[in-house]
Amino acid sequence: DAKTTQPPSMDCAEGRAANLPCNHSTISGNEYVYWYRQIHSQGPQYIIHGLKNNETNEMASLIITEDRKSSTLILPHATLRDTAVYYCSPVGVRSGGYQKVTFGIGTKLQVIP
């Protein structure tokens, strides 16, 4: 399984962009990069995923480096409700065609008023 490294914590001012990095240098060619977040002790919430190209949806943007060894999740205008733990997770389709979704410790993002 690909290993991920994320900073344990980050602060961001409300209204500013939050850029959350993830290193996944051992990611294999068929593994997607997924991002989830967990607000307090609620169930994690899917944010976005990508394989090679940058992706954007209504929640965030995902920038993946050309060598795919790292990625950055961007929350363009952070609000207090974005305070959460953000998990980066490589997800691949394994032999037999099934995925195993695993998570590291994540980054605790604190949005400051």
Add this chain to the structure above:
Amino acid sequence: DSGVTQTPKHLITATGQRVTLRCSPRSGDLSVYWYQQSLDQGLQFLIHYYNGEERAKGNILERFSAQQFPDLHSELNLSSLELGDSALYFCASSVDGRGTEAFFGQGTRLTVV
């Protein structure tokens, strides 16, 4: 609301006992995943079922077992409980388990006393 239902929400039991946690996936989802989250820890992947069959196993103790029934709901059985088993247990579901996003329930908080 993710559409994934977990029951019960809270459970307090004594050491040595056995409990069953239940998960109803989103309508149409064939994959169910179970995770354990101890205090201030990341999400530990336990096991993945697809359409009734076990597909991937993580660090699941031998005292723990799971199954997915024909109606696709899943149960996680925890036996000979120890204090260290106190944790949040999350269930997630996805459409096919082939690299699609997972939707998480709100978890069952298990306290072993």
